[in-house]
Amino acid sequence: MQAGGSCDCRCRCDDGVSSDTIAADGSCPCSCTCKNGEMSRIGRNGRCQCRKDICPRCPSGELAEWRGNVCQCPEACGTSPTCPAGRRGPTCEQPDCFPYQDCSGHGVCRKGAECHAACQCNRRWQGSGCETPTPRWMWGDPHLETIDGLKFDYFGIGEFWDCKSEENDFGCQVRYFYYKQTSLTGAVAVKAGLSVVTITTPTIAQPDDVPTVRVDGTEQDTLTATRRWLGNDSVLLDILPGNTTSGGNSGTMISLQFRSGASVTVATSYSSTMKRMFLNIGFTPAASFFNNTSGLCGNMDDDPNNDLTGPNGTMYNSTDLFAESWRISTRRTDGGLYGSWSWTESNFHELDVMDASYTNPSYQPVYTLDGYSSNVINAGTKINRDY
Numbered sequence: 001m002q003a004g005g006s007c008d009c010r011c012r013c014d015d016g017v018s019s020d021t022i023a024a025d026g027s028c029p030c031s032c033t034c035k036n037g038e039m040s041r042i043g044r045n046g047r048c049q050c051r052k053d054i055c056p057r058c059p060s061g062e063l064a065e066w067r068g069n070v071c072q073c074p075e076a077c078g079t080s081p082t083c084p085a086g087r088r089g090p091t092c093e094q095p096d097c098f099p100y101q102d103c104s105g106h107g108v109c110r111k112g113a114e115c116h117a118a119c120q121c122n123r124r125w126q127g128s129g130c131e132t133p134t135p136r137w138m139w140g141d142p143h144l145e146t147i148d149g150l151k152f153d154y155f156g157i158g159e160f161w162d163c164k165s166e167e168n169d170f171g172c173q174v175r176y177f178y179y180k181q182t183s184l185t186g187a188v189a190v191k192a193g194l195s196v197v198t199i200t201t202p203t204i205a206q207p208d209d210v211p212t213v214r215v216d217g218t219e220q221d222t223l224t225a226t227r228r229w230l231g232n233d234s235v236l237l238d239i240l241p242g243n244t245t246s247g248g249n250s251g252t253m254i255s256l257q258f259r260s261g262a263s264v265t266v267a268t269s270y271s272s273t274m275k276r277m278f279l280n281i282g283f284t285p286a287a288s289f290f291n292n293t294s295g296l297c298g299n300m301d302d303d304p305n306n307d308l309t310g311p312n313g314t315m316y317n318s319t320d321l322f323a324e325s326w327r328i329s330t331r332r333t334d335g336g337l338y339g340s341w342s343w344t345e346s347n348f349h350e351l352d353v354m355d356a357s358y359t360n361p362s363y364q365p366v367y368t369l370d371g372y373s374s375n376v377i378n379a380g381t382k383i384n385r386d387y
């Protein structure tokens with residue numbers, strides 16, 4: 001008993017860390033409960049001293065698990081050949097993700113409750129059998145991402161191979177323009193069978209302006225919802241007009257869906273600060289693109305570590321040098337026309353002109369805010385907010 005009538009009733013347990021309340025007989029109980037529900041005491045190792053806290057093996061060979069205070073074998077799902085859907089093996093103890101037994105090579109089949117099983121997909125795949133790659137987006141200023149998920153910034157300007165897969169007859173080129181010290185996507189060219197679709201944005205724009213969409217050089221109506229097949233019915237082109245009335249600011253959306261399952265979605269955004277439109281591009285590859293892609297999208301093989309590979313196989317440490325390696329410098333006058341696709345040169349139409357914001361040789365991108373005045377930083381912040 002201490003002065004004031006209070007009692008220091010705590011005592012240390014055998015491990016020297018835990019404590020308990022002194023019992024009436026003066027002992028320190030340090031009581032704890034074993035997994036089987038029996039009472040015991042905390043030992044020198046800080047654990048509850050229990051003799052029977054390991055469950056025995058089940059007939060299936062698996063360790064039983066504690067449920068409540070009882071060891072229970074994993075749910076008995078039956079015996080072969082009458083295993084339920086979701087299980088296989090002699091005692092139906094193995095997970096079965098039929099028809100995606102190997103989860104398409106992009107995930108692991110794992111047991112679930114009640115004899116179920118499901119594919120647990122790698123990060124860049126989705127679908128019940130991990131058969132569908134997740135979309136890759138290029139938003140606003142090129143915050144780039146490879147298909148395997150490597151994210152990087154690149155603020156250079158000009159024309160580049162975004163992604164190509166000759167094996168899948170797929171190609172996509174992009175053009176970046178600069179605003180202050182950052183760059184944005186202003187144009188894209190996509191192979192659609194033997195056709196070529198180019199989407200370009202004007203140098204100066206009002207909120208309700210529209211992009212220029214050309215199919216084989218012919219300008220398309222972007223003010224009317226349009227759906228048509230291209231490339232010998234291998235690619236479905238959808239044009240959805242934007243809505244800038246009534247305060248709405250959704251841009252024009254153009255999507256290309258390929259028979260392979262791949263798709264490219266291009267959506268326009270308008271920046272009132274820049275008084276200019278820019279593009280956001282979503283690309284969903286098909287499973288057949290696995291091990292068959294190159295360009296800024298990287299080589300798709302579930303491994304982001306090898307994505308910074310250039311056209312000649314060089315692996316770069318610098319994202320800047322990697323992006324530069326995919327620059328398209330050659331020009332031609334017969335691009336963007338039916339049957340004219342080149343795997344090495346520009347595929348934009350000759351009327352898809354690059355203004356000085358795509359080509360200004362004195363442009364210097366900024367990747368860090370160090371050394372720049374607060375005015376410049378504030379201007380950059382304003383653009384980003386404006387997106």
Ligand SMILES: [Ca+2]
Nearest residue numbers: 148299301303
């Ligand atoms: Ca890769």
